[in-house]
Amino acid sequence: xxxxxxxxxxxxxxxxGRAQEAMSAIQSDGLSKAEALERYGCVVGVQDASFEVxxxxxxxxxGLSGSGKSTLVRHINRLxxxxxxxxDVLGRDLGALSPAALREVRARHIGMVFQxxxxxxxxxxRDNVAYPLEVRGVPKSRRWAVSDHxxxxxxxxxxxxxxxDELSGGMQQRVGIxxxxxxxxxxxxxxxxxxxxxxxxxxQLQDQFKALVERLGKTTLFITHDLDEAIRIGHRIAIMxxxxxxxxxxxxEIVTNPADDYVREFVQGISRLKLVRAHTIMEPxxxxxxxxxxxxxxxxxxxxxxxxxxxxxxxxxxIITDGGAPVGIVTKATLLRGIQGGRA
Amino acid sequence: MTDIPLGxxxxxxxxxxxxxxxxxxxxxxRRALDASIADFAGSxxxxxxxxxxxxxxxxxxxxxxxxGAAALLGPIWAAARGVWSFFWGFLLLExxxxxxxxxxxxxxxxxxxxxxxxxxxxxxxxxxxxxxxxRAAGEDPARFETMADNLMRAAERSREAADAAAADAxxxxxxxxxxxxxxxxxxxxxxxxxxxxxxxxWRIAPERVPSGLRRTNVLLGIALxxxxxxxxxxxxxxxxxxxxxxxxxxxxxHYTLLARWLETQIDxxxxxxxxxFDTIVGALRSILNTLALALMGAPWPVVxxxxxxxxxxxxxxxxxxFTAAAMAYIAFLGYWEIAMETVALVGAAVxxxxxxxxxxxxxxxxxxxxxxxxxxxxxxxxTLPAFVYLIPIIAFFGxxxxxxxxxxxxxxxxxVIRLTALGMRGVPKSIKEAATAxxxxxxxxxxxxxxxxxxxxxxxxxxxxxxMCLSMVVIIxxxxxGGLGKVILEALQYxxxxxxxxxxxxxxxxxxxxxxxxxxxxxxxxHKK
Numbered sequence: 001x002x003x004x005x006x007x008x009x010x011x012x013x014x015x016x017g018r019a020q021e022a023m024s025a026i027q028s029d030g031l032s033k034a035e036a037l038e039r040y041g042c043v044v045g046v047q048d049a050s051f052e053v054x055x056x057x058x059x060x061x062x063g064l065s066g067s068g069k070s071t072l073v074r075h076i077n078r079l080x081x082x083x084x085x086x087x088d089v090l091g092r093d094l095g096a097l098s099p100a101a102l103r104e105v106r107a108r109h110i111g112m113v114f115q116x117x118x119x120x121x122x123x124x125x126r127d128n129v130a131y132p133l134e135v136r137g138v139p140k141s142r143r144w145a146v147s148d149h150x151x152x153x154x155x156x157x158x159x160x161x162x163x164x165d166e167l168s169g170g171m172q173q174r175v176g177i178x179x180x181x182x183x184x185x186x187x188x189x190x191x192x193x194x195x196x197x198x199x200x201x202x203x204q205l206q207d208q209f210k211a212l213v214e215r216l217g218k219t220t221l222f223i224t225h226d227l228d229e230a231i232r233i234g235h236r237i238a239i240m241x242x243x244x245x246x247x248x249x250x251x252x253e254i255v256t257n258p259a260d261d262y263v264r265e266f267v268q269g270i271s272r273l274k275l276v277r278a279h280t281i282m283e284p285x286x287x288x289x290x291x292x293x294x295x296x297x298x299x300x301x302x303x304x305x306x307x308x309x310x311x312x313x314x315x316x317x318x319i320i321t322d323g324g325a326p327v328g329i330v331t332k333a334t335l336l337r338g339i340q341g342g343r344a
Numbered sequence: 345m346t347d348i349p350l351g352x353x354x355x356x357x358x359x360x361x362x363x364x365x366x367x368x369x370x371x372x373x374r375r376a377l378d379a380s381i382a383d384f385a386g387s388x389x390x391x392x393x394x395x396x397x398x399x400x401x402x403x404x405x406x407x408x409x410x411x412g413a414a415a416l417l418g419p420i421w422a423a424a425r426g427v428w429s430f431f432w433g434f435l436l437l438e439x440x441x442x443x444x445x446x447x448x449x450x451x452x453x454x455x456x457x458x459x460x461x462x463x464x465x466x467x468x469x470x471x472x473x474x475x476x477x478x479r480a481a482g483e484d485p486a487r488f489e490t491m492a493d494n495l496m497r498a499a500e501r502s503r504e505a506a507d508a509a510a511a512d513a514x515x516x517x518x519x520x521x522x523x524x525x526x527x528x529x530x531x532x533x534x535x536x537x538x539x540x541x542x543x544x545x546w547r548i549a550p551e552r553v554p555s556g557l558r559r560t561n562v563l564l565g566i567a568l569x570x571x572x573x574x575x576x577x578x579x580x581x582x583x584x585x586x587x588x589x590x591x592x593x594x595x596x597x598h599y600t601l602l603a604r605w606l607e608t609q610i611d612x613x614x615x616x617x618x619x620x621f622d623t624i625v626g627a628l629r630s631i632l633n634t635l636a637l638a639l640m641g642a643p644w645p646v647v648x649x650x651x652x653x654x655x656x657x658x659x660x661x662x663x664x665x666f667t668a669a670a671m672a673y674i675a676f677l678g679y680w681e682i683a684m685e686t687v688a689l690v691g692a693a694v695x696x697x698x699x700x701x702x703x704x705x706x707x708x709x710x711x712x713x714x715x716x717x718x719x720x721x722x723x724x725x726x727t728l729p730a731f732v733y734l735i736p737i738i739a740f741f742g743x744x745x746x747x748x749x750x751x752x753x754x755x756x757x758x759x760v761i762r763l764t765a766l767g768m769r770g771v772p773k774s775i776k777e778a779a780t781a782x783x784x785x786x787x788x789x790x791x792x793x794x795x796x797x798x799x800x801x802x803x804x805x806x807x808x809x810x811x812m813c814l815s816m817v818v819i820i821x822x823x824x825x826g827g828l829g830k831v832i833l834e835a836l837q838y839x840x841x842x843x844x845x846x847x848x849x850x851x852x853x854x855x856x857x858x859x860x861x862x863x864x865x866x867x868x869x870x871h872k873k
Contacts, residue, residue, distance in 0.1 A: 077781055099785075107783025118778035122796045131792075132782040179782070189781075 003091050004052035005187055005219035006059075006076055011049045011085030013071055013243075016042030023083045033242070045071040047243040049085070055186070058213060058220040060234030062227055062266075068243035069223045073189050076221060077110045078102055090186055107136045111180030115192040117172045119164040125151065125175050126160040132183040143182075150178040153212060170201040177209065181216070188213070190222040194229065206232050227266050231255075231275065239263050251275050272339055273305040281338035282320045282328030292329070295319050300327060304338055311335055384543050386556030395536045396543065408533070415532030422535075423565020426554025430538050431565060434531055439576050441524040446581035448517025454506030455583045461502035468495035614739045621740045628746035631695065635688040644680055655857070659864020666860065670853035679828065679850045686817050686827030686854060689745060693752035693813045698806055701757050705764020705805070706790070709798070715765060722758040730755060730819045738823055748825030752816040759808035767801025768794055803866040810862060814855045828854070 014023050014036065022040035025031045033044045046068045053059040063069040074080040075087055078094050087094045090109055097105060111132070119128050126147045127134075133143035148160055154174040164172055173193055180188055193209075194202040210233055213220050224230050230237045231251040238248045239259075247259035252275050258264040279300040285292070295316030298307060302320075307330055310318050317331040330338075374397075381396050382389030395409045414421040418438055422431035447453065468491075475488035546553040554561065579585050614621070639647055648671050656664035674683045708715040734751060741747035771794050779793045795802075821829030828851045835844030 079777060079781055103783040103785060105783075106781060110781075112778070112781040114774055114778055116774050118772070118774040120775060120779070120793060120796075131779070131784075135783045135785075135788060183782075 004088075005055045005057070005090060006053040006221065007088040008052075008075070009050050009086045009088075011046060011072075011075055011082045011087060012044070013046040013068075013075065013080060014042045014083045015045050016040060018042060019083050027084075044243050046075070046082075049245055051238060051245065051248055053219055053221060055219050056217050057235050058210075058222060058233055060222045060224060060230035060237045061240060062224055062230040062237055063240030064225055066242075067240040069225075069240050070191055071243075072240070073191055073221055073223050076187070076189055077106050077112060103135070107132050108183055109185050110187045110189060111183065111185040112189040113173070113176045113180045113191065113193040115195055117164070117169075117176045119172060119175055119179075121164055124161050124163060125156070125167070128164060128175060129178045129182050131179060136183065146182055147178075150182045151175075153181065154178045154208070169197050170205060173197060173205065177212075181212075181218075186219055188218045188220040190220060192223050192225065195225065202229075209233070227270060231270065239266070252277060252280065256280055273308075274303050276304050276338055278302045278304075278307060278318075278320045278330060279322075279328070281334055282330050283334055285319075285326060285329055288317060288329050288331075292316070292319060292326075295329075297321055297326075298330075304335065307335055308339075380547070381543060384546050384555045388557075392536075392539065392543075396540050399537065399540045406537070409536040410532045411535035411539075412532065414535030415528045418528065418531055419569060420562070420565050421531075423568070424557055424562040425539060425542075426558065426561050427535075427538055427542055430531075430535070431568075434527065435569060435572065437527050438524065439573050441520050441527055442573065442577050443580045444516055444520025444523060446520075446577050448513045448515075448520055451513070451516075451581045452583045453513050453516075454509040457502045457506035457509060461499040461506065464495050464499035464502060468492040468499065471495065610736060610739050617740070624750070625741050625746040628692065628696075628749050632688055632692045632745055632749060635691050636685065639684040639688050640681060644675070647684070648675075651857075655861050655864075658861055658868060663857075663860045663864055667857050670857050673853060674850050677846055677850065679831070679847070682826070682828055682831060683850060683854060686829065686851070687858075689749060689820070689825065689827055690752070690810070690813045690817065690858075693749045693756055693816075694806075694810050696749070696753055697757045697760055697809045697813070701760035701805070701809065702764050702802060705761040705802070706768055706795070708761065709765035709768025709794075718761075722761060725754050726758045730816065731822075734819070734823050743824035745825055747823055748816075748820030751820050751823070752813045755816050756809045756813035759812060760802070760805035763805030763808065764798065764802045767798030767805075770801065771797045799869075800866075803869070807859070807862050807866065810858060811855065814851070814858065817851060 012023060012026075014026070016022065018040045019042055022031070022036045022042035025040070026036060026044075031039070033047070036042050036044055049072055051059075061069045061072060071080060075082050076089060076094075078087070078097075082095070089105065092105070094102070094105070119125075120131070123131070126144060129150055130138075130143040130147040133146060138146075148157075151157060151160060154177055156171060156174055156178065159167060159171065159175075164175060167175065173196075176193065180190075194205050197205065206229060222230070222233055224233075227237075234251065236248060236250055237254055239246045239254065239262075241262055247254060247263050249257075254263060255267045255270055255272060255275050258267055277300065278298055281304075282300070293316055295318055296310040296314050297319045298310055298321070300320050300322045307318055311330070311332055317329040318335075319326045320328040320330060377397075377400075378389075378393045381393040385392040395411070398409055399407045401407075411421075417424075419431045419435040422428070422434065471488045471492035475485035475492065478485040478488060542553060542555075546555050575589070579589050648668075651671065652664055652668050655667040674680055704718075708718055730751060733754060737747045737751055741750060775793055775797065776789060779789050784792060817825070817827055817829040818832050819829070821827070821833040828847055831847035832844055832851070834840070835847060
């Protein structure tokens with residue numbers, strides 16, 4: 001079971017009437033994007049995307065509007081056909097599926113949540129949530145039971161018979177999440193699910209969603225334009241710019257070691273307190289001139305926030321340990337520099 | 345404070361920006377603006393730069409500038425500069441002035457009256473001759489003499505009128521000259537203002553707004569002026585212009601040949617497709633007969649009760665009471681049978697419109713290309729006057745109720761097609777995408793998402809179609825359709841005001857009852873949703 005839940009290899013998406021011609025020109029002659037637009041009138045939406053998402057992982061794709069992140073995620077349930085490249089979901093090559101098999105994969109294995117909820121206004125909340133089951137031909141009694149159960153998961157008991165319009169934006173999006181969970185899919189695709197909500201509701205939903213996904217053990221691809229959100233929710237983050245994946249890594253890797261200026265600019269405003277860990281900023285024990293007089297101790301995975309707490313209570317540097325053995329120290333000066341991010 | 349930042353848009357942004365503290369300190373960048381105006385005007389750039397400045401500096405009121413070229417050349421200047429509205433406006437006004445001048449200078453102003461005087465004198469001489477003949481025959485010539493006398497006097501008056509008109513020629517000439525002078529003045533004064541507005545428009549869309557002095561424009565302006573002005577002035581100033589100027593030299597043979605050819609074609613088509621046409625007529629008749637049997641075959645108390653209950657259930661008590669009153673009016677005037685025939689006719693047409701129209705609308709809503717092909721046909725169906733297609737319908741399908749239904753369908757079908765297509769296209773893409781993402785097939789997508797969400801629009805289309813069909817009942821009586829339309833047609837033929845009015849009110853009541861019931865039903869469907 002070590003195979004990844006979702007695997008993209010060399011996925012390109014070129015939009016335009018002459019996409020195939022442009023694609024082969026790009027591959028054989030190394031045509032640039034501007035040239036593709038000029039010569040073929042084609043826009044490159046996604047450029048050579050390759051990554052793997054492990055089972056149970058939450059993988060965030062972060063980018064500004066127009067960076068191709070929504071296009072990219074729509075490849076994973078083939079709402080958009082790739083111009084070239086291969087997409088494997090749960091070990092099956094999506095491109096090789098027949099239309100019926102594709103519908104089956106969509107209904108059973110992949111759930112999707114949309115930025116603008118996209119609930120059916122003429123159906124009750126319950127029937128909206130039950131829709132993936134209805135498509136599969138699950139009998140009504142069964143799908144109503146599943147639907148009610150799923151609505152309970154997102155704390156929407158008592159709203160089953162309402163119409164979506166009667167609910168607030170945050171509640172509607174919880175219905176959207178319930179719908180995505182209804183057929184108990186292995187993979188969740190979240191297309192900027194919380195972007196249209198106001199900040200407080202967004203924070204609340206982020207936490208609820210994170211807890212829920214961890215509990216249910218879903219593989220999640222989460223699209224966002226908000227780096228804070230990506231850091232809160234994602235195990236790993238991919239940063240996209242103009243259709244290209246610029247960097248993939250954990251939040252800490254991206255914040256402490258941005259791949260280029262574009263990413264650096266993004267991470268500048270990010271609070272490092274809960275991200276950066278002791279092993280990133282610690283200095284070798286030898287660098288301390290005097291003996292270590294029993295200063296506070298912390299594990300190397302402790303975050304800066306915790307180190308500050310320890311450091312405030314003592315004049316001595318904090319001793320960083322790995323499995324009990326001291327491996328480095330963090331002085332007040334190192335700590336301040338670490339928070340600043342000027343020196344990793 | 346008077347400093348208006350005219351050149352703000354053209355000023356290089358980075359340099360000046362930081363030093364300026366307030367809007368009142370912003371300097372007008374003359375150079376950039378001048379360059380832009382010169383670029384726009386082409387030749388004579390410096391002149392237009394200075395006049396546009398004068399216009400731009402004006403804080404209020406109308407800035408006074410005089411464009412000599414525009415005053416002198418008038419429409420030709422406008423054409424050369426590509427100011428076409430100015431060209432057409434002043435070309436027409438100048439032609440009016442020139443017509444006045446022409447009438448005054450060489451027009452034969454009293455000619456009408458003189459000709460009349462001559463005719464009157466001729467008649468008078470005739471009467472005098474008659475009088476002589478009568479005298480020779482020994483009869484009383486007095487009657488002829490008085491008439492000749494009267495005519496002579498009339499001829500004298502006509503001659504006086506002709507002299508007066510000729511005397512007016514000078515006044516007309518002067519009016520024309522005055523008008524021309526005023527026009528030149530106005531053109532000179534407004535040309536720069538108009539041209540400045542064109543410059544503003546050019547800055548927004550330089551590729552669409554004409555700029556500069558183009559030789560093609562000059563030639564086009566001269567050609568248009570030559571094509572329009574001389575002939576117009578000739579036609580209005582010469583007393584009896586050439587016959588070619590007043591009537592188009594049409595050859596009546598073309599018309600006869602084409603009409604005869606069309607007629608044989610239609611006859612051949614009617615004979616060739618007779619089997620088809622009979623099948624269609626048969627199908628229409630069977631639908632009609634079923635409906636008619638239900639409405640006219642069932643005892644009238646039953647039909648009335650059912651209609652009232654339907655009105656009550658779908659639209660509430662008020663509409664039910666109105667329906668009962670309308671039916672009482674129809675029944676008491678003895679229109680019951682005829683009104684039911686009308687309802688059956690309209691009902692048959694509407695049923696076919698809906699059965700054919702909604703699938704077509706769904707198709708057109710999904711396929712932009714199909715809709716582009718269908719749209720002109722739909723336009724034709726709605727705008728072609730009914731009388732035009734009544735004739736071929738008679739040729740193909742004969743007369744009576746079934747061809748009437750067919751004509752009604754042609755007129756009534758477009759709204760339901762159009763509004764269904766509109767509704768289909770209005771379904772939010774995101775909801776369609778969501779349904780697809782959860783594994784819906786195309787058929788499921790259609791039945792679960794697209795049709796339900798397009799339903800309000802489709803319902804509006806159905807209602808429109810019903811009303812359009814009702815409006816055809818009088819017209820189809822022309823080709824033998826029965827029902828209330830026939831009552832109106834007969835009343836029209838005998839100019840019978842009373843029966844016509846009573847029948848008209850009956851049709852109106854039918855339309856109102858159906859409209860209220862249908863709308864009520866749709867509203868209820870909307871609420872349930």
